[in-house]
Amino acid sequence: MTQDGIGAPLRRKEDRRFLTGRGRYVHDIVRPGQLYAVFLRSPHAHAEILGIDTRPALAGTGVVAVYTAADTAGKINGVPCAWGIAGKDGKPMKEPPHPPLALGKVRHVGDPVAMVVAESLAAARNAAELVQVSYKVLPAVTGVADAVKPGAPQLYDDVPGNLCCDWAVGDKAKTDAAFAKAHHVARLDLVNNRLVPNAMESRAALAEYEPATGDYTLYTSTQLPHVARVLLGVLMLGIPERKFRVVAPDVGGGFGSKQVVYAEEALVTWAAGQLERPVKWVAERSEAFLSDAQGRDHVTHAELALDKDGKFLGLRVATLANIGGYVSTFGPNIPTNLYGPLLAGAYTTPAIYCEVKVVFSNTVPTDAYRGAGRPEATYVLERIVDVAARDLGLDRVDIRRRNFIAKDAYPYQTPVMLQYDTGDHAATLARALDLSGWSGFAARRAGAASRGKLRGIGIVTYIEACGLAPSRIAQQLGARGGLFESANIRVNPSGDVSVFTGAHSHGQGHETVFAQLVGELLGVPSANVEVVHGDTARSPFGLGTYGSRSAAVGGAALFKAAGKIIDKGKKIAAALLEASEQDIEFKNGAFMVAGTDRAKSFVEIAGAAYTPPPSYPLETLEPGLEETAFYDPVNFTYPGGCHVAEVEIDPETGVTTLVAYTAVDDVGTVLNPMIVEGQVHGGVVQGVGQALCEDCVYDPESGQLLSGSFMDYCMPRADDLPVIVSATESTVSAHNPIGVKGCGETGTIASPATVMNAVVDALAAYGISHVDMPASPQRIWRAIQAAAPRAAAE
Amino acid sequence: MDITLAVNGRQVTASIEANTLLSALLREGLALTGTHVACDTSQCGACTVLVDGASVKSCTLLAAEAAGATVVTIEGLAADGALHPMQQAFHDEHGLQCGFCTPGMVMSAVDLVAGNPDPSEAEIRAWLKGNICRCTGYQNIVKAICAGAAALRSA
Structure with missing residues (x-):
C-alpha cells in the first residue's frame, strides 16, 4: 500500500484554493461582455396570468431583452422529469407540462414569469419591477392533506384530486394477514416536515454562445453536468451534445437541490444564443427559497403488528407526499422508490405494505434532499418501533435486537424489493451503546432533573440503500436513463496520472479520495494523480453525484479502468522483459517477472507506452496508456449503523438542547477516514436541523412562503451542537470491487429519528408518545402544557 | 464617488456608487472573489473580511464606509505563499x-x-x-x- 492510499486520512488536495480565496464558483466567473438576467417571479401561489406587458421594462435604461412564455413557447421545451413512476394500477404518473416560464397559470409563489436581461444587474432588477403582469388570483392549497380533500383547489385540469400518482410497494394481502394474527398493533401518525436544502452557494448559471461555430457553454452550479447537458441541451433546447459544453466548476454544496435541472439554466442558455452575448444569473437567497427544489413534506399513518414476544409481524404505511406545483427532475421517485423499499430497515419484518399518494400543491416542487426518501422511511420505522416498545413495556434496545437481521442471514431479501448485501447490526449497536455510555444514562437523567431539566435518550438502528444505482433495476422502476458511472485514467508519458470522472465533487473531496484510490491501485503517490471532474468537455459521460454514489459507483469505475491500465502495462512489460504476459505480476508499483528480480517500474512502462522502444510490439499492441471504463453496479450498497442522541429539555421554555450524539456507521471500506468523519458530522447536523429547528412553512391561506430567508428558516449554528462522537464499524460491501458502501447520507438518514426518539423519551413522564418535527420551543412547550394537566391528574 | 482604501496591503482608489456594498466592491470592482455572498440578510457570514482588524460582514457595510480603512480579505491572509x-x-x-x-x-x-x-x-x-x-x-x-x-x- 502507498502511504497515502486507501485508508489514509490524507489532507485534501482541493483545500488550498478554497482557503486562499481562489475557488472558482459560477458566482465568480465573469465573461467579456456579459449581460445579467433577473427573473420576475409570481407573487401568488395560484393564479391565472391574464396578460403581461413588458413594454415599460423594455424601455428601461440598459435593458436588452424581456422574455415571457410567449417568446419561449415552441422554442424551449418543458422542464423534463428524469424518472417517471407508475401507480398501483400500472398506469404512468400524471406528468403535466412544466414550461420554463409560466404559461397561462402560476402554481407557486416564485414560479418564474419573465426573464429580464440587461447590461447591469441593477438595470435588470429595476426593469423586472416594471414588467406588468395582471393575475386572476385563484384559491391555493399548500398542505398535502388539504390538497387531497374533496373540493380542494385543483392545480391542473387533467389531474383530478391533485393526484400525480397512487403508488404502492409490498404484499397487501400478506401484510393484512400478518395484522390479523397480531398480538399488538402500534399506531403512529406523523408529519415529516418540509425542508429547504440551502446550499451555501445559491444556484447560478452563466451561458455563452459562439455564433461562428454554434457552440454553447453553460457554467452552472450542478451536481450532474452530463445529465444537465442532455436534459437542458438535447431535450429542452434542441442543442446536440457536441455543441453544448456544461461546466460545473467549484460548486458550493448541493445536498440534492443541484441534481435537479432548472428552467433558469435553460433560459440563460437560450438567451445567450438569442442575444449572442454571455448571460449570467445568480440567485439571491430569497429567490433560492422560492425556486430551489425543497425536500421531505410527508403526512403518514403507520401501523406495526407484533407478536407477544415483540417480534415484528407486519408493517403498514400510508403516506401523502407533497411534490409541489410541478414534477421535478427526480421528484416523484423520491417519496416512492427511495422510500417504501427502505421500510424493512434493519429488521426481519416479513410482511410490509406501503402506499404513497404523490400529490401536487401550490408550493415549490420537492425533489431529492440529502437522504432523499430514506430519512423519511427511517423516521417512520424508528419512531414506530419506539412506540411499540413503549406500548409493550419492552426495552428499546431489546426490541431492536429481537428483530435484527442476523449477520449470517445476509445477503437478505426484504419483502420490499431490496436485497441487502452485508451488515452486522449487533456490532454497530454494541459499539454505539458503549461509546454513548448508554448504561449510565439514568445518572445523567437524574443529574439533569436536579437542574430542572428533562433528559432523554434516543436510539436508532438503520440500514439504507446507496450507490445509485443498477441501471436495470432503476429502469424497471421508471428511470429514464442509466445510472452507471464513468472513469478515464490517462497515464501521462512521464508516469503521472490524470483521472477524469463523471462524478462531481461539491464538497465531498473527490480530488483527494479518487487520487488516493487510483494511486493505490497503480502504485503511484496520490500527489501525482490529478482528478478532473465537472466539465463535459473533459470527462467521459457520467451521471454525477447524489445518493452517496461517487465512491461506490464512480470508485468502482476507477477500479475497472485501473485494472485495464495494469493489464496493458503487463503486456508492455512482457515485451520489454522478454517474458510471457502470464508471468508478469504487478506489485508495489512495478511490473515484474514472477519469481525473478527482473522488473519495470510504472514510470518506465508509461515512458515505453509513449516512446515505444524497439522491443515494443507495435504490430500487436497500441501505443499509449489510457483507459476508460463504465461501471454499472449489480445492486445498491447498504450502509447501516446505530446512532444515539441525548437531549435536555427545559420544561419552562420548551427549549430542547442536543447534549450528546454518537454515530456508529457501517460504510463499508473506508477510503479516507477523515473525509468519512466529515461527511458523518455534516450529515448528522443536517438531520439535527430537521429535528430541532428547520421548517419550511407556507401560509395555508395565501400560499406565501413564511420561512423565506435565513432569518426565518432556522438552521443549526455552531453553538447549537455538542461534539459528535463518530466511529465506523464496517462490513465490506459485496456489491462492488472496492467494498465501499457510501457515507454522504448516513448521518441525515439516522439523525432525525434519533433526536426525536430522545425528545419523546425526555417527555415520557408527561405521557407524550409523539411530537412532530421540528421540536421547536413553541411546539415542545405546548405539548408539555397540553399534557401537564393530564399528567397531574393521573 | 471616489474612495481610497488599503486592501490586502495595497492602496486602492475606486469609483463607486453611494449604495455600493463593500462586498460588491471587493468582488466586482477588485476581482477579489474569495469573499462570498450567500444570504443577503447578514446571517451567514460568508462575506466576512477584516476592516481595521475587526471582522465585518462586507455585505452589510457600504463601501463608502470603508473609505480610508485597512481591509484584509481571504486573499490577503497567506504571506509569501505560506498559508496563515x-x-x-x-x-x-x-x-x-x-x-x-x-x-x-x-x-x-x-x-x-x-x-x-x-x-x-x-x-x-x-x-x-x-x-x-x-x-x-x-x-x-x-x-x-x-x-x-x-x-x-x-x-
Whole structure:
C-alpha cells in the first residue's frame, strides 16, 4: 500500500484554493461582455396570468431583452422529469407540462414569469419591477392533506384530486394477514416536515454562445453536468451534445437541490444564443427559497403488528407526499422508490405494505434532499418501533435486537424489493451503546432533573440503500436513463496520472479520495494523480453525484479502468522483459517477472507506452496508456449503523438542547477516514436541523412562503451542537470491487429519528408518545402544557 | 464617488456608487472573489473580511464606509505563499468541505483569536453564531480554530 492510499486520512488536495480565496464558483466567473438576467417571479401561489406587458421594462435604461412564455413557447421545451413512476394500477404518473416560464397559470409563489436581461444587474432588477403582469388570483392549497380533500383547489385540469400518482410497494394481502394474527398493533401518525436544502452557494448559471461555430457553454452550479447537458441541451433546447459544453466548476454544496435541472439554466442558455452575448444569473437567497427544489413534506399513518414476544409481524404505511406545483427532475421517485423499499430497515419484518399518494400543491416542487426518501422511511420505522416498545413495556434496545437481521442471514431479501448485501447490526449497536455510555444514562437523567431539566435518550438502528444505482433495476422502476458511472485514467508519458470522472465533487473531496484510490491501485503517490471532474468537455459521460454514489459507483469505475491500465502495462512489460504476459505480476508499483528480480517500474512502462522502444510490439499492441471504463453496479450498497442522541429539555421554555450524539456507521471500506468523519458530522447536523429547528412553512391561506430567508428558516449554528462522537464499524460491501458502501447520507438518514426518539423519551413522564418535527420551543412547550394537566391528574 | 482604501496591503482608489456594498466592491470592482455572498440578510457570514482588524460582514457595510480603512480579505491572509496558521489549521483539521463559507469562517476566526488567543470550545462556538456552514456540522471548524489559535500562540 502507498502511504497515502486507501485508508489514509490524507489532507485534501482541493483545500488550498478554497482557503486562499481562489475557488472558482459560477458566482465568480465573469465573461467579456456579459449581460445579467433577473427573473420576475409570481407573487401568488395560484393564479391565472391574464396578460403581461413588458413594454415599460423594455424601455428601461440598459435593458436588452424581456422574455415571457410567449417568446419561449415552441422554442424551449418543458422542464423534463428524469424518472417517471407508475401507480398501483400500472398506469404512468400524471406528468403535466412544466414550461420554463409560466404559461397561462402560476402554481407557486416564485414560479418564474419573465426573464429580464440587461447590461447591469441593477438595470435588470429595476426593469423586472416594471414588467406588468395582471393575475386572476385563484384559491391555493399548500398542505398535502388539504390538497387531497374533496373540493380542494385543483392545480391542473387533467389531474383530478391533485393526484400525480397512487403508488404502492409490498404484499397487501400478506401484510393484512400478518395484522390479523397480531398480538399488538402500534399506531403512529406523523408529519415529516418540509425542508429547504440551502446550499451555501445559491444556484447560478452563466451561458455563452459562439455564433461562428454554434457552440454553447453553460457554467452552472450542478451536481450532474452530463445529465444537465442532455436534459437542458438535447431535450429542452434542441442543442446536440457536441455543441453544448456544461461546466460545473467549484460548486458550493448541493445536498440534492443541484441534481435537479432548472428552467433558469435553460433560459440563460437560450438567451445567450438569442442575444449572442454571455448571460449570467445568480440567485439571491430569497429567490433560492422560492425556486430551489425543497425536500421531505410527508403526512403518514403507520401501523406495526407484533407478536407477544415483540417480534415484528407486519408493517403498514400510508403516506401523502407533497411534490409541489410541478414534477421535478427526480421528484416523484423520491417519496416512492427511495422510500417504501427502505421500510424493512434493519429488521426481519416479513410482511410490509406501503402506499404513497404523490400529490401536487401550490408550493415549490420537492425533489431529492440529502437522504432523499430514506430519512423519511427511517423516521417512520424508528419512531414506530419506539412506540411499540413503549406500548409493550419492552426495552428499546431489546426490541431492536429481537428483530435484527442476523449477520449470517445476509445477503437478505426484504419483502420490499431490496436485497441487502452485508451488515452486522449487533456490532454497530454494541459499539454505539458503549461509546454513548448508554448504561449510565439514568445518572445523567437524574443529574439533569436536579437542574430542572428533562433528559432523554434516543436510539436508532438503520440500514439504507446507496450507490445509485443498477441501471436495470432503476429502469424497471421508471428511470429514464442509466445510472452507471464513468472513469478515464490517462497515464501521462512521464508516469503521472490524470483521472477524469463523471462524478462531481461539491464538497465531498473527490480530488483527494479518487487520487488516493487510483494511486493505490497503480502504485503511484496520490500527489501525482490529478482528478478532473465537472466539465463535459473533459470527462467521459457520467451521471454525477447524489445518493452517496461517487465512491461506490464512480470508485468502482476507477477500479475497472485501473485494472485495464495494469493489464496493458503487463503486456508492455512482457515485451520489454522478454517474458510471457502470464508471468508478469504487478506489485508495489512495478511490473515484474514472477519469481525473478527482473522488473519495470510504472514510470518506465508509461515512458515505453509513449516512446515505444524497439522491443515494443507495435504490430500487436497500441501505443499509449489510457483507459476508460463504465461501471454499472449489480445492486445498491447498504450502509447501516446505530446512532444515539441525548437531549435536555427545559420544561419552562420548551427549549430542547442536543447534549450528546454518537454515530456508529457501517460504510463499508473506508477510503479516507477523515473525509468519512466529515461527511458523518455534516450529515448528522443536517438531520439535527430537521429535528430541532428547520421548517419550511407556507401560509395555508395565501400560499406565501413564511420561512423565506435565513432569518426565518432556522438552521443549526455552531453553538447549537455538542461534539459528535463518530466511529465506523464496517462490513465490506459485496456489491462492488472496492467494498465501499457510501457515507454522504448516513448521518441525515439516522439523525432525525434519533433526536426525536430522545425528545419523546425526555417527555415520557408527561405521557407524550409523539411530537412532530421540528421540536421547536413553541411546539415542545405546548405539548408539555397540553399534557401537564393530564399528567397531574393521573 | 471616489474612495481610497488599503486592501490586502495595497492602496486602492475606486469609483463607486453611494449604495455600493463593500462586498460588491471587493468582488466586482477588485476581482477579489474569495469573499462570498450567500444570504443577503447578514446571517451567514460568508462575506466576512477584516476592516481595521475587526471582522465585518462586507455585505452589510457600504463601501463608502470603508473609505480610508485597512481591509484584509481571504486573499490577503497567506504571506509569501505560506498559508496563515489559521488557514493551515483548517486544512489540517478538515475544517472545510464545499469551501463556500470557508473564507468567512477563517476571517472570523482570525479576529476571534486576535482578541482571545486561547478561546475555549464554547467561546469558539459562540463566536461562530454569525457564520453558517451547511457541510461540516461545524465540529472540524471548531477543532481547526482551536488548532489555529494554538499555532498562533506559539508563533
